Amino acid sequence: MKWIYLSIIILLVTASVSAQSFGSITYNAAVPQDNLRDFVDSESWRGFGVEGRWFQSSNLSFGLSFGWNVFDQRTNTPIQIQGSDIVDGENSENIRATVTGTQIRYVNSFPIMATGHFYIGKKRETIRIYGGAGVGTYHIKQRLEIGLVAFEENNWHFGIAPEAGLLLRFSRDVTMIFNIKYNYAFSSGKTVSGEDNDVAYWGFNIGFAWQSW
Amino acid sequence: MLNSKRGYTMRNKKKKLIVLFSILVLSTFLLYSCYPDYGLSVTDYDTVITLFESETDFDKKTYAMPDTVFHIVEEGTPEDEIDRSKDALILSTIVDNMQKLKYERVPVDTTFTSPAPDFVLLVAALTTENTGVIWSPGWGYWPGWGWWGGYPGWGYPGGTTYQFTTGTIGISMIDPDKVNLDDGKFGGVWIARLNGVLSSSVNSNQRIKQRINDAYNQSPYLGYTGP
Numbered sequence: 251m252k253w254i255y256l257s258i259i260i261l262l263v264t265a266s267v268s269a270q271s272f273g274s275i276t277y278n279a280a281v282p283q284d285n286l287r288d289f290v291d292s293e294s295w296r297g298f299g300v301e302g303r304w305f306q307s308s309n310l311s312f313g314l315s316f317g318w319n320v321f322d323q324r325t326n327t328p329i330q331i332q333g334s335d336i337v338d339g340e341n342s343e344n345i346r347a348t349v350t351g352t353q354i355r356y357v358n359s360f361p362i363m364a365t366g367h368f369y370i371g372k373k374r375e376t377i378r379i380y381g382g383a384g385v386g387t388y389h390i391k392q393r394l395e396i397g398l399v400a401f402e403e404n405n406w407h408f409g410i411a412p413e414a415g416l417l418l419r420f421s422r423d424v425t426m427i428f429n430i431k432y433n434y435a436f437s438s439g440k441t442v443s444g445e446d447n448d449v450a451y452w453g454f455n456i457g458f459a460w461q462s463w
Numbered sequence: 464m465l466n467s468k469r470g471y472t473m474r475n476k477k478k479k480l481i482v483l484f485s486i487l488v489l490s491t492f493l494l495y496s497c498y499p500d501y502g503l504s505v506t507d508y509d510t511v512i513t514l515f516e517s518e519t520d521f522d523k524k525t526y527a528m529p530d531t532v533f534h535i536v537e538e539g540t541p542e543d544e545i546d547r548s549k550d551a552l553i554l555s556t557i558v559d560n561m562q563k564l565k566y567e568r569v570p571v572d573t574t575f576t577s578p579a580p581d582f583v584l585l586v587a588a589l590t591t592e593n594t595g596v597i598w599s600p601g602w603g604y605w606p607g608w609g610w611w612g613g614y615p616g617w618g619y620p621g622g623t624t625y626q627f628t629t630g631t632i633g634i635s636m637i638d639p640d641k642v643n644l645d646d647g648k649f650g651g652v653w654i655a656r657l658n659g660v661l662s663s664s665v666n667s668n669q670r671i672k673q674r675i676n677d678a679y680n681q682s683p684y685l686g687y688t689g690p
Binding site for chain 1: 497498499501503507508509510511512513514515516517518629658659660677681682
């Protein structure tokens with residue numbers, strides 16, 4: 251956990267004291283897609299993001315972002331397992347298994363990205379629309395609890411996060427930020443079920459920003 | 464000039480305060496929320512696992528089952544210390560389910576004079592004492608994870624230990640034609656394992672019945688369709 255705190259502190263402190271900079275904290279909700287939805291078919295209402303951006307000109311910034319979302323679900327959907335995954339022996343491919351019981355499924359996603367954004371409009375306008383993308387890594391922690399056992403896989407994924415958003419400036423000190431982000435973590439390692447594990451989700455983020463210029 | 468500088472310093476202080484407050488809020492949020500607690504009850508820890516051999520033809524008529532549950536206990540455990548209070552319930556629930564699937568029960572013939580049954584059912588029960596850890600606040604309550612995958616054990620920093628008992632019921636359906644003791648093959652074609660936390664506060668009779676029914680319900684390939 252130390253690296254998470256360290257990233258947050260560095261981001262927030264540097265973005266709050268640098269000239270021509272921008273820092274933000276957002277509440278992040280997310281909607282899982284594809285493989286992630288197969289594992290947890292439920293929206294994430296727990297998440298946040300922190301971001302620091304440094305302006306190269308009035309319309310272009312580069313920065314760093316850190317985020318977190320947890321997807322979790324309680325389900326009783328039976329788990330079907332191929333025998334060769336659980337037993338050895340010459341006849342194991344003919345074995346089929348079904349496991350039922352209350353399952354709690356979790357996926358924690360921690361994106362750490364280098365970002366670039368382009369802004370439309372002038373620096374001090376009330377509303378500024380922007381587009382951009384992040385490139386970096388996702389730390390994904392997947393966990394399945396059933397009965398008295400738990401299975402967990404932790405993987406680092408290369409990932410991208412295209413984004414569109416707007417800044418709503420209320421005063422010199424108060425700016426709100428809204429954005430929609432498509433988070434995509436390329437396949438890496440394995441899931442608890444041993445399948446392909448690229449992870450994708452839409453993020454809907456809202457928060458406050460502070461700007462220094 | 465002085466006022467402007469003071470205003471600038473005040474704003475910077477305000478921003479730093481906001482940043483520090485945000486770090487505090489986010490840290491707390493992160494610590495308490497990675498694994499949201501679902502407040503599970505004892506029955507939520509019940510699991511039913513069934514395995515079957517996909518090439519087996521289960522559409523056969525007869526089965527035999529001893530009127531005994533084999534209790535797996537430590538060697539030397541006196542007979543009167545074995546709790547057999549649930550044996551009748553376990554066996555009768557299995558018989559009910561087999562009947563619903565149109566299987567016909569035949570006597571166990573130890574003399575091998577009558578034709579062999581198509582399947583033999585063996586039932587076993589096992590009780591296990593486990594030690595787990597309740598973690599310090601912030602990481603929820605994970606009963607039972609302690610013993611899984613190699614475990615820190617007593618006195619692990621940040622947690623307090625506790626003990627719980629799990630019960631397992633095993634049902635094995637054997638095809639006598641596939642038994643080959645020389646090769647170590649016991650001929651199991653369908654196996655059910657029912658596992659749960661034993662607790663006197665929860666209606667265990669109903670749970671046992673329900674889990675045995677679940678094992679049959681999740682095995683739609685079982686059943687005799689003939690006359």
